[in-house]
Amino acid sequence: MAALARKRSASQPAWQGQWPIWLSGIWFAVAVLMIVGLLGLILASGLKTFWPTPLWRVTLKEGATYLGQAHREEVIPHQFDAAGAPKRRTLYRVGNKDLSGADFVWVDDDAVTARTRPAEAMAVERLEWGLFYGFVQQLQIDGQVVVGTPEVLWQTLRHEMPPAQRRLRAMRRIEKRVIGDINAQMEKARLAIRRLELEGLTVAETRVRTRHEAAIQALQERYAKIAEEIEQRRQQDQAFRVVLASVGERTKELPISSLVRVHRPNRLSWLGKAGVYADRLREFVFGQPREANSEGGVAPAIFGTVLMTLLMSLAVVPLGVLAALYLHEYAKQGFLVSVVRIAVNNLAGVPSTVFGVFGLGFFCYLIGGTIDLWFFPERLPTPTFGGGAILWASLTLALLTVPVVIVATEEALAAVPRGAREGSLACGATKFQTIWNVVLPAAVPGILTGTILAMARGAGEVAPLMITGVVKLAPELPLDHLAPFIHLERKFMHLGFHIYDVGFQAPSVEASKAMVYMTTILLLAIIICLNLGAMRIRGRLRAQFRGAEV
Amino acid sequence: MERTTMAVSKPTVGARRPAETSPHGALARQTAITIDRVGVWYGAAQAIKQVSMRIAEHEVTALIGPSGCGKSTLIRCLNRLNDLVEGLRVEGRIVLYGQDIYAPLLDVIALRKRVGMVFQKSNPFPKSIYENVAYGLRVDGENRRAVLDAVVEESLRAAALWEEVKDRLPSSALRLSGGQQQRLCIARAIAIQPEVLLLDEPCSALDPIATGKIEELLYALKEKYTIVIVTHNMQQAARVSDHTGFLLMGELVEFGATEKLFTTPSDPRTEAYITGRFG
Ligand SMILES: Nc1ncnc2c1ncn2[C@@H]1O[C@H](COP(=O)(O)OP(=O)(O)O)[C@@H](O)[C@H]1O
Ligand SMILES: [Mg+2]
Numbered sequence: 001m002a003a004l005a006r007k008r009s010a011s012q013p014a015w016q017g018q019w020p021i022w023l024s025g026i027w028f029a030v031a032v033l034m035i036v037g038l039l040g041l042i043l044a045s046g047l048k049t050f051w052p053t054p055l056w057r058v059t060l061k062e063g064a065t066y067l068g069q070a071h072r073e074e075v076i077p078h079q080f081d082a083a084g085a086p087k088r089r090t091l092y093r094v095g096n097k098d099l100s101g102a103d104f105v106w107v108d109d110d111a112v113t114a115r116t117r118p119a120e121a122m123a124v125e126r127l128e129w130g131l132f133y134g135f136v137q138q139l140q141i142d143g144q145v146v147v148g149t150p151e152v153l154w155q156t157l158r159h160e161m162p163p164a165q166r167r168l169r170a171m172r173r174i175e176k177r178v179i180g181d182i183n184a185q186m187e188k189a190r191l192a193i194r195r196l197e198l199e200g201l202t203v204a205e206t207r208v209r210t211r212h213e214a215a216i217q218a219l220q221e222r223y224a225k226i227a228e229e230i231e232q233r234r235q236q237d238q239a240f241r242v243v244l245a246s247v248g249e250r251t252k253e254l255p256i257s258s259l260v261r262v263h264r265p266n267r268l269s270w271l272g273k274a275g276v277y278a279d280r281l282r283e284f285v286f287g288q289p290r291e292a293n294s295e296g297g298v299a300p301a302i303f304g305t306v307l308m309t310l311l312m313s314l315a316v317v318p319l320g321v322l323a324a325l326y327l328h329e330y331a332k333q334g335f336l337v338s339v340v341r342i343a344v345n346n347l348a349g350v351p352s353t354v355f356g357v358f359g360l361g362f363f364c365y366l367i368g369g370t371i372d373l374w375f376f377p378e379r380l381p382t383p384t385f386g387g388g389a390i391l392w393a394s395l396t397l398a399l400l401t402v403p404v405v406i407v408a409t410e411e412a413l414a415a416v417p418r419g420a421r422e423g424s425l426a427c428g429a430t431k432f433q434t435i436w437n438v439v440l441p442a443a444v445p446g447i448l449t450g451t452i453l454a455m456a457r458g459a460g461e462v463a464p465l466m467i468t469g470v471v472k473l474a475p476e477l478p479l480d481h482l483a484p485f486i487h488l489e490r491k492f493m494h495l496g497f498h499i500y501d502v503g504f505q506a507p508s509v510e511a512s513k514a515m516v517y518m519t520t521i522l523l524l525a526i527i528i529c530l531n532l533g534a535m536r537i538r539g540r541l542r543a544q545f546r547g548a549e550v
Numbered sequence: 551m552e553r554t555t556m557a558v559s560k561p562t563v564g565a566r567r568p569a570e571t572s573p574h575g576a577l578a579r580q581t582a583i584t585i586d587r588v589g590v591w592y593g594a595a596q597a598i599k600q601v602s603m604r605i606a607e608h609e610v611t612a613l614i615g616p617s618g619c620g621k622s623t624l625i626r627c628l629n630r631l632n633d634l635v636e637g638l639r640v641e642g643r644i645v646l647y648g649q650d651i652y653a654p655l656l657d658v659i660a661l662r663k664r665v666g667m668v669f670q671k672s673n674p675f676p677k678s679i680y681e682n683v684a685y686g687l688r689v690d691g692e693n694r695r696a697v698l699d700a701v702v703e704e705s706l707r708a709a710a711l712w713e714e715v716k717d718r719l720p721s722s723a724l725r726l727s728g729g730q731q732q733r734l735c736i737a738r739a740i741a742i743q744p745e746v747l748l749l750d751e752p753c754s755a756l757d758p759i760a761t762g763k764i765e766e767l768l769y770a771l772k773e774k775y776t777i778v779i780v781t782h783n784m785q786q787a788a789r790v791s792d793h794t795g796f797l798l799m800g801e802l803v804e805f806g807a808t809e810k811l812f813t814t815p816s817d818p819r820t821e822a823y824i825t826g827r828f829g
Contacts, residue, residue: 333636417673419669419671419673420673420675421634422631422634422667422669422673423669423673423675423735424675424685424689425631425634425662426629426631426662426666426667426669426739427662427666427685427686427689427738427739427742428659428660428662428663428686428690428742429659429685429686429689430659430689433689437675437685438675441676442676544676544722545676545724546724
């Protein structure tokens, strides 16, 4: 009888007992596919952005001519040609916004009479007005018109680009550094006078005031001198000019220093294209944003994101660990503690915008406003700490992510073996000494896990930042050469907000789409890097607790 | 369950009798700890019932009994490590050299410095060997290197571990073998120079050779310390101890000189246990 039963079960098809495995396996595969698909889409769309594509000269039946790069193609809905095949159209990026007004044009494929790739066609990236597609018509070097074949002009232009950029950088440096310093000193003197006024003048202070006024006077003179120098340099720079011509025979004259990058995509070798790609990537990661953030680089946003995430971790770890320590080690376990624990866990479900509003009201207005009243009354009504600031944004995110750290820390504390605590207590250690010397160190890997989760959550959060300190374009980084070097009261840029801003607020959606993908890749890369860092530390600590050589 | 334990624990006088009447020199030495009618409750469940015994100075006192009879519960009362357990209640008196250790204003930290403990599962801290031994002094505020060095060496020597580890004091204690770890825990416990050393089944996770080393060590240590050892290994109790108490279901069935208890037990339950008929 038993043998029979065994036989029957053995002859059952194998899958019958295994369907739960299959089901979970399939679901797992679906989840992995979705994640890989999302990452793949972002990577594919982002990474191809900077690769130079051919420049097409397109002539239409009605006579118009365009020069541009094919951006994308699509089928025109409900339109068919004679053979019954659906009609197609292509979106060309034609640049020259300042001349024609539109960056992109749709061209029906059947309206095209000729499509060529002119070898001499140039793609010019400019500081203003975006791309220019066309040809060099004329070149002036230091006031002298250069004569020669188009090839000669092109070579000369390329040759003149680096010195022109050096001139521009020199001017910018003077503007930012020297004039920035003068302005800062002037502001300091002005504020000193204002403070004297607020406190009421005495005779001795009148003398101080005169001294400050004299300082301002001197600074103003210095400023005038430097302004003169800049003007001189500008004049010099203006003598290096280029005249660009579009396919529509329209021209544009501009100083060479206002060109960012020139290349002739149709003549570039594979290696040349790779060079352009690398240069654009470099500018993207290390450069300043241009053209309402839709071009140039995202360096300030990278900096802001990393700094904010680190500040947030700095705030959230002590906050979460102390709270968890109290809940787990000191509080008498009971109804009240359970309620607090449930409340903490549910805090994670509060919409992040609500945290933002709270941060604005509590940190910016209440705490920041009070700091301004006490420490910076002379600057009022201009807020110092009383507005959006990287400090307040970080603290708001710390509040948002603190439940994660509390939960992880409590779990880590609970996992510390009882033997470790008892060993310490039996040596005559107090409860606090035991927690500090034995329990907390053993819980650090778990605490780091919580920190990793909090960082990942916080670095991707945008909504609460928008009202507590993130801006589209921050004129100054929160870190610079002026004492006290780190300026936590400043507003900052953030990659997450940058994605939103470029993707939805930029003037040209088509042009900025690629930037959105690239910025997303960067944000992901930064979060992964921060997490890898934390995981490395955690791995070392774990090894230490296993007794392995570190 | 409750009912049967009550029934067994009825003759409480019997449990106290051996300590009072033992003619085998238990009273010849000075008393270190007096346990006087101690009862311990975990919530409503009573784990120790009316236990009374006297632990003599510079002797090894063993507690034997089947698993779950309350040996750990009792020994952990002696340094008040049971205070950690929520809902635990202790009744009766435990007196250490004239001082009631459950007195309301007693400094528990100071008590634990006088009564050291070694646990069943060796529990070195994830620190260096040196820092493990120095831990008790460090938390006591002693940070002078010379003092620590001297105490670490002395304690490791006393725990018969010095020769094995003297070249790798800064390396992690977790990389020692099981037996070495347990001896390190003994060194850690005696580094603060307690008067009494409690050991709760210190050899249950060790191989016979490591066990032998620790038993030898106990023999040497009783010169300086009063030792209370819990064991479920009767041979061990017979080998190392001077006095033995037999606990059964929270009740001290018999307490007396080890030799007498193992050769001519006065209680039939003791006899049943030591001849291996239960437990
Ligand atoms: N923390 C605790 N809470 C409730 N009951 C406990 C606890 N610790 C031990 N007990 C109970 O007390 C009795 C004695 O346990 P224990 O002293 O550990 O025995 P032994 O050490 O002799 O094996 C057992 O019945 C056990 O179930
Ligand atoms: Mg036990």
